Amino acid sequence: MKKRCLPIVLSVSLALMLALTIVPQASAKKLIIFAGGPAGGTFQIVGQAIATYKPIKALNYNIKVQSSGGSTENLRKVDSGKAQFGTVYSGHVFAGREGLMVNDPKKYTNVMAVSYLYEAPAQLVVLKGSGIKSVKDLVGKRVAVGPAGSGAFSYCEMFFTHLGVWDKIDRNAVSYNAGADALSNNQVEALWLFTAYPSPAVIQAATMNHIAMVDLDADAKKYGFYDKYKNFQPFTIPTSDGRYRGITEDVPSWRDTTLLVANTKTPDDLVYDMLEAIYTPEGLAWMVAQKKTFRAMALEKGLKGVATPLHPGAEKFWKDKGILN
Numbered sequence: 001m002k003k004r005c006l007p008i009v010l011s012v013s014l015a016l017m018l019a020l021t022i023v024p025q026a027s028a029k030k031l032i033i034f035a036g037g038p039a040g041g042t043f044q045i046v047g048q049a050i051a052t053y054k055p056i057k058a059l060n061y062n063i064k065v066q067s068s069g070g071s072t073e074n075l076r077k078v079d080s081g082k083a084q085f086g087t088v089y090s091g092h093v094f095a096g097r098e099g100l101m102v103n104d105p106k107k108y109t110n111v112m113a114v115s116y117l118y119e120a121p122a123q124l125v126v127l128k129g130s131g132i133k134s135v136k137d138l139v140g141k142r143v144a145v146g147p148a149g150s151g152a153f154s155y156c157e158m159f160f161t162h163l164g165v166w167d168k169i170d171r172n173a174v175s176y177n178a179g180a181d182a183l184s185n186n187q188v189e190a191l192w193l194f195t196a197y198p199s200p201a202v203i204q205a206a207t208m209n210h211i212a213m214v215d216l217d218a219d220a221k222k223y224g225f226y227d228k229y230k231n232f233q234p235f236t237i238p239t240s241d242g243r244y245r246g247i248t249e250d251v252p253s254w255r256d257t258t259l260l261v262a263n264t265k266t267p268d269d270l271v272y273d274m275l276e277a278i279y280t281p282e283g284l285a286w287m288v289a290q291k292k293t294f295r296a297m298a299l300e301k302g303l304k305g306v307a308t309p310l311h312p313g314a315e316k317f318w319k320d321k322g323i324l325n
Helices: 002-027 042-052 071-080 090-098 151-162 176-184 200-208 216-222 268-278 281-290 292-296 312-320
Strands: 030-035 061-066 085-089 111-127 142-144 170-172 190-194 211-213 233-237 251-263
Touching: 030 042, 030 071, 042 061, 042 085, 042 251, 042 281, 071 085, 071 090, 071 111, 071 151, 071 251, 085 090, 085 111, 090 111, 090 151, 090 251, 111 176, 111 200, 111 216, 111 233, 111 268, 111 292, 111 312, 142 176, 151 190, 151 216, 176 190, 176 200, 190 200, 200 211, 216 233, 216 251, 268 281, 268 312, 281 292
Parallel strands: 030 061, 030 085, 142 170, 142 190
Antiparallel strands: 085 251, 111 190, 111 211, 111 251, 233 251
């Protein structure tokens, strides 16, 4: 009797084991990594907003947002496939694809644009009466250049190197707020930022000092910056609105756009469905609810600042919406 029961028991056990292994595999969602940014920063908020939006959570993918140092780190993560999505400045996508990254000739061709998110201008703050009217005037001076590894630091290095100044300044790689404090305490002569307007750090600096801002557009035009880095565009910071105390006129500068990007092997259907969920009235309202900066997002502006190839899933979406011919 025991001998006859043994095959039955083994068969039942095998069936149970197969059920336990097959069912979870069938229902498991594929893990997708989204490269964000520093905790609390806008890059990180982009990823969290997308990953937690209910229509996107309902897709057959588990999107996990990872913090990072910012734009350049995200470029490398997405290119290597360590992340399937990320937030990267358009300038880094362009420079990376063309092998124009400072001290990094590698071509990052696995990073493809998905959509525009928002834009940010370069800002250079000095004390009023300092005599600093151009980046060229910073030679031999102390400059707060943004945190190491950040997009601000990278763009400062790119712009200042192009103007032949990067190796001729005393660089202080600190946060914006720390840089504002340093400017107030005469520990630096200039504060560099690459962030959306208005910046709390500049407001802080303007509250404690009489400040001025350098016309960066003039330097960019004079020294051919726009000719080499074609994704950058002139931008007038609307500082005449009084948000920066003591600044009564708008300040010419240049700006870059922040893009949602994806690795070339990221599934086309996921990219398409993600855009389909975000670019609805409800999706855009959700994004704005997470951060007001995302008011810049709109269907008709979805390709603003894109100067590199689109991911196939994004290309199909923008064609279906009539934004791309």
